[in-house]
Amino acid sequence: MxxxxxxxxxxxxxxxxxxxxxxxxxxxxxxxxxxxxxxxxxxxxxxxxxxxxxxxxxxxxxxxxxxxxxxxxxxxxxxxxxxxxxxxxxxxxxxxxxxxxxxxxxxxxxxxxxxxxxxxxxxxxxxxxESETDKSVFPEEIKDIEYEEDYIFKKEYYIQRRDIDINEHMHNLSYLDMAYEILPDDIYKNKIFDNVRIVYKKEIVYGENIECYYSQHNDKYIITAKSKDKINAVIELY
Structure with missing residues (x-):
């Protein structure tokens, strides 16, 4: 259907x-x-x-x-x-x-x-x-993002009320807002990302201070969000 x-x-x-x-x-x-x-x-x-x-x-x-x-x-x-x-x-x-x-x-x-x-x-x-099992928009299956252990810089992001959804944790789309806040100014201002990947690992709640690690791999820009040494999400833009 x-x-x-x-x-x-x-x-x-x-x-x-x-x-x-x-x-x-x-x-x-x-x-x-x-x-x-x-x-x-x-x-x-x-x-x-x-x-x-x-x-x-x-x-x-x-x-x-x-x-x-x-x-x-x-x-x-x-x-x-x-x-x-x-x-x-x-x-x-x-x-x-x-x-x-x-x-x-x-x-x-x-x-x-x-x-x-x-x-x-x-x-x-x-x-x-009524699944459409023969209709797929991508030739390959969705999979985890390979993020870099070596990062260029780290920046904190404080979770505010505007980031929270009806389930009282960070809204799915607020992760993209967070990623854009972490990007360096020249990348944010001069790049248009037609490919977006977000992998959600662990929920984030109001008031948390998230450590965001920025890295680049070829033409991909990767933000890894962590709290208490646990990965919350990985966002990949390219």
Whole structure:
């Protein structure tokens, strides 16, 4: 089952050259995935009663043609496959002529919100999503980022209220905000990153002081977020 919804690039979604930011495009992908789940009874409004929620583990996005302000976008998403505890979801963003302008893939777990633990994806839940097992936007499977142990510099990032989501930990998209704050000025101002990877390892909560380690590998810019010597996330931009 391919689920779709229409969007328009607003003033809050644009950056340089009046083009949509990576955060705006990821937000569209995140929103359409939530709407898909809501359409089959496992959306945000059902979390309180069903005590179940989807938790994101990995993002991968590639921008093919960056949309500008006021562009109309059609977002498509589908469940691609389920493996044991993991569910994989893909995305396509299309312009009004049907051209694909961005693609994405992601990996999720289903969580018991009371126990804060993953739960097994049973057939009755999996069947509701009607997975498109032969439709993949990337030729290769999503995998961990190889981060550098040797870093160029370290910088602290303090988690504020604006970073927190409805589950009371750092919002998925706030990790991208954090990464951009860590980038050196010349990289931030002069690079446009059409490829984004975020791997979530350990949740971050309000008030934490996160140590962010910046490194470069070929043309990839990597930010590794740590707290108490544990890796919270790795963000890769290129």
């Amino acid at each position: 391919i689920y779709s919804n229409d969007y328009k690039i607003g003033i809050e979604d644009i950056g340089i050259n009046s083009e949509a930011t990576n955060k705006a495009l990821l937000a569209i992908m995140q929103d359409v995935s939530a709407l898909h789940s809501a359409s089959i009874g496992y959306g945000v409004l059902e979390i309180e009663t069903k005590k179940r929620a989807w938790m994101l583990l990995d993002w991968k996005m590639k921008v093919i043609k960056r949309p500008k302000y006021n562009y109309e976008i059609k977002a498509e998403t589908w469940s691609r496959k389920v493996e044991r505890l993991y569910a994989y979801r893909d995305f396509q963003l299309k312009d009004k002529d049907g051209n694909i302008i961005a693609i994405g893939t992601s990996r999720w777990i289903f969580v018991d919100t009371d126990r804060r633990r993953p739960v097994r994806l049973t057939a009755d839940i999996v069947d509701l999503y």
